Amino acid sequence: MKEDNVLSLTADAATAADAGLPMTGLTQPEVTSESILALILRSLDDNKAEEVVQIDLRGKTSVCDHMVICSGRSSRQVSALSQKLVEDLKHELGVPSKIEGQETGDWVLIDTGDVVVHVFRPEVREFYQLEKMWMPMGKVTQNPA
Incomplete structure (x- = not known):
């Protein structure tokens, strides 16, 4: 289950980066x-x-x-x-x-x-x-x- 979450976050980050979008929801709060x-x-x-x-x-x-x-x-x-x-x-x-x-x-x-x-x-x-x-x-x- 944890691996799925990691893979999802990685995929989301890659998709956002490819589109030139900010990676919202992926950063830790200050x-x-x-x-x-x-x-x-x-x-x-x-x-x-x-x-x-x-x-x-x-x-x-x-x-x-x-x-x-x-x-x-x-x-x-x-x-x-x-x-x-x-x-x-x-x-x-x-x-x-x-x-x-x-x-x-x-x-x-x-x-x-x-x-x-x-x-x-x-x-x-x-x-x-x-x-x-x-x-x-x-x-x-x-x-x-």
Whole structure:
């Protein structure tokens, strides 16, 4: 069934190119930092990440537009959450990600360019307290579970 879809798209593209027409319906919608953020939040929620916090960094740094911080209950869950997130980003949006720290599973950093995700074991998250570093005083926004 998938091969038929690929062949249909290829045939449609060839027909449009031969006729000098734009290949409408064949291009991916523009991927924005907001669409990346939405997919990240959905993936983390679907895979039972805990204490998910999103931080809007637009206009505050050139590093990224958004930061997401969350926890997994164990090193194994931290690694699994991270791997699943990277797969979701690649398959659903075509967004490549750089990933660091997955082998140990204490603190995994996923960099999509526009959104940076930190997945921690709870003890490591408490030690580093990234929320306090990046959030304005007294303002930590958690996503509802």
